[in-house]
Amino acid sequence: MSSIHPDQATAERLAGLGQVRPHPIPAGSGDGTLIDDPAVRPPLVLNNRSFRDVTDIVCGYVENKPGKWWMPTFMMTATIAGIGGLFILYLVITGIGTWGLNNQVGWAWDITNFVFWIGIGHAGTLISAILCLFKQKWRTAVNRSAEAMTIFAVICAATFPGIHIGRQWMAWFLLPLPNSNWIWPNFQSPLLWDVFAISTYGTVSAMFWYMGMIPDLATLRDRADRRLRAGGEGPVLLPFLPIRIDRIRGYVYGFLAMGWRFSNRHWHRYEAAYLLLAGMSTPLVLSVHSIVSTDFATSILPGWHTTIFPPYFVAGAIFGGFAMVLLLLIPARELYPNMKDLVTKRHIENMAKILLVTGSMVGFAYAMEFFIAWYGANAYEQFAFINRATGPYWWAYWTMISCNVLSPQLFWMKRMRTSAGVVFFVSVLITIGMWFERFVIITTSLNRSFLPGEWHMFFATPVDVMIFVGSFGIFVTLFLLFLRFLPAFPIAEIKAILPQASPHHGHAKGGH
């Protein structure tokens, strides 16, 4: 270290080059981040990466050809999405009688899928906005992909109210638009509040996501531009259409970057706007799923009418959303080069801990519902809950309990919550469990009405199943496109959490 001039050392440090040291991995700390000593803040980025490394890694996911797995996976999920789309078309042409609905269960998989997806749509803004307000630096590894996931999940969620109304071409009646018949939506209905809540949430989440990406889009623009200026050969669009891909990148990313020039003023305004959006998104996260819960809780149907629904739905949404983030990121960090440097084992452990907390919260809510159903001494309420656990849908109820309450309890053990494989497996279970939670709430309350003569079971039809499967296809396809064409990590924010960004860097005792 002492062989170079101090000024040069400072210049290199400011450029993020610094001295390359092998990343120390203390024994028993996994990849070097699983250190529980309270006096240590484990590294958030591994392998002593410089600023330039971070730019190269993140831009590389967009600029380089993806692995051989990408195209077949994309084709498969796009096909599933297409098949789902065809089933939606069939539904629109034929009518919602093609679903397994009956007189009693007039609402089943459609609303279940809607609540399932809108719940998943929560974690993105939660990670991004709430963790931003709490100054949790580890958010930078996961926030961008989680925000993207939010948008895609909201798209999937919004499909279901749109198609469940029967005459889908009248869907615009969901909005309070002036019309010659003077027909307005029912402002007293929580279903209408849903329209407002979700469209607001979708808009703000999309703004939050997009605004965060602007500096990174500008980086992609500048890199393409620099390669063009350097001249030479580069990949072209098609063999017979010799337009360089970098030229297209320059235009598209340049358009999307809206003239961002990394100036001090730009950053200043960006940070103020980011904080404001984070502040606004936080109550939105809570409000959306609270409003969704009122779809059920404002009714007086046994099993739906309980006051804990709003916070309980929010906790469940965070729970399901984090599970989905893990489902997407754990394979991604295996498949993309160097992604394990950005998403470390500690990130996975942190998210596993959140799964444990939120899973226990929903467990608490399940228990309180049961207890108050008994304590409230309302015979119908009591029946609704006993019926859930022991009635014809007992298997759905116990699937929900084992997946949502029991499986995350594994994360009390450090070995379990730090193993990517176990966390992935539990996340699969949680995703299943959270779908069943909505199914249990919705269908078990409907299928046993007040008069035994009205009791009907619900049986899903292939149209029910395929539209749901198709929504997964849409979701994963969109996410794959995101990984392929947009910056999957916030480059500047990751640089800010690197040790060399700290003003104390290089001055600490023993640092040299």
Add this chain to the structure above:
Amino acid sequence: MTHMSASEHVAPECRIPPATGHPALAAGNVTIDAASARSAVRLLLGVGAVGVGLAIAGGFVANGKHALAALLVGNMAVLSICAVAMILTMAFHLVNAGWWAGFRRQIENIATLTPVFGATTVAIAAADYYVLGGSLWGWMGTQYAATDLAYLLEKKSAYLNVPFFFGRAAVYVVVWAILTQVLFRLSRKADAAPDPSLTARARFTSAWGILVGALTVAFASYDWIMGLDFRFFSTMFPVRFFAAGAFAGVAVLVLVLVLLRRRGRLEGVIGAEHYHDLGKLMFAFTVFWAYIAYFEYFLYWYGNIPEETAYFTERATGAWKPFFYALCFGHFAAPFLILIFRGVKRNPRLLTLVALWAVFIHVIDMVFLIRPMVYAGVPAAQNPGLGALWIDIAGAVGMLALFGGLLARRIGSGPLVGVNDPRMTEALEHKNYV
């Protein structure tokens, strides 16, 4: 703990530099002699004794049930503050917070009083049962035996029976005593010499502790407030109780810190940056309270089932209506609009005013939850109205002063700051950057 040895080889920039020798941690700045706290302790305990004594006297001269309700209002206001301090302590440990190291001891001090005020609740309930034969906790008495409600009581008797009630209460108090003492002793033990493993042990305790703590506080809120009206039930109730205490709990912490700063202590340990973040927490909790209280009311209002709305009809109409609106504005709208300003959160004087208001409105919230039970169903002629207001004031002020006195004694009994907290440097250098 094997992972401790592993951390010896971490990169130096990952290690939080120790704060030993930092001028802000000089002995004179982080200790307060018991003698200088003694006058405050004596005064507050004196006021507390007079207040509680007056309330009890009121019970004999006016109405026993009223006196117990007045004491319970003050008691539950204090208990929720302490219980929230206990839960926040564990939450801070679990998220590996750094910025709280400077006030960690103070929040622990508040938390240690949780079992004390749990025990006083048991005393109030015991007085109700053994002296008054079950009047405030109506289900304990015999007055409903010949009414329509006897059926309901019988249905609930597996939970609402005297031995189980006191048995549960004993469990709550013991659990809180164990939790708060374990955490407090680990914290004090580190004062002797730096030992990060003590913080790691506190984090371990917090993991199971927060689960047990949340469950016991939840059921305590059912038993000690919701159970006063055995007809009422709401799954939201424990969350509502926690939300109420959270706003006032952070406020009490702010008040403690401001008072210590006024005494010339904690200079350089607690400053605008810490007040700013505590102010943000108060802001968040007033919004959280509004969210929870609103939805609890709204869902029952919308459902409009008489057995559920009776509780709110009693509180949102007639004599209690002003309280209903006072809470809407005083517990949410006003603090929201005031705390939204950055300058208020960073200014100790302004934040103190908001914190004092938070404690006051929290007491009003407890009055709103508890007091309507006293004269429910009693002919208006027998309701003394404002004539017996002195009992309420004596009870609430007495319990709050008792809390203040015990807290002041607690604060004076040891160092004000856990100076060897492994993350002290982060707390001392804490900045908001906005």
